[in-house]
Amino acid sequence: MNHSEKIKRNEFLKNLGIKGAALLAVYCTGASLSSCQNESAITPDATGELLSIDLTSSAASPLKTVGGYIRQNNVVLARVSTTEYVAVTQTCSHEGRKEIMFTNNQFYCTAHGAVFNKAGVGQNSNGRAGIKVFKVSISGNMLTVTN
Incomplete structure (x- = not known):
């Protein structure tokens, strides 16, 4: 040259x-x-529900065991104990990727390793902004997630 x-x-x-x-x-x-994309893709229905699932359905089968989770309607729903479920946004606050999953009793983004506790609080530098946690209620066999 x-x-x-x-x-x-x-x-x-x-x-x-x-x-x-x-x-x-x-x-x-x-x-x-x-x-x-951002969390605006999470839109509740007319009743304010983000997700409603029958816990006896095959779609909910991962929720039968502690540590199991599902991802539906941009929500990650995890069974965190024998009596408690936690729902968070599927969108990571680090770069807005929809890659949140539940593992080892915490929420984890597979894109860059951001980690969040069950309250949505970031546990490392990539997760420092936290993630949105939604309200979970159960009536009979129906579990409902709302803002």
């Missing part, structure tokens, strides 16, 4: 920044991309 082909570092970084911002803008215009 001769001297005339060399690019100055500042010029390279400036070009990279502009191109990166343009790429991000194009990437986030795709409405179906989960990393660009």
Whole structure:
């Protein structure tokens, strides 16, 4: 490479920044991309319910054991003890990805390792912003999640 082909570092970084911002803008215009979506996708029905599930149904079978969880309607619903269920948003506060799961008695984002306790409080630097926890109620076999 001769001297005339060399690019100055500042010029390279400036070009990279502009191109990166343009790429991000194009990437986030795709409405179906989960990393660009936010919690506004969680919409309650007319009664204010985010999720309603019959605990005797096959869809709820993971909830029969402590540590089991389901992800439905942008909500992660976990059985945290023999008598308690906790529901949180599926969207991680770190980068807005819908990758929250429940493991080892805590909520965990598989994208970058953000960890949250059952109260939604972040347990590491990627989880420091916390996540939304929803109200869970049970009537008979019906479990309901509301804001």
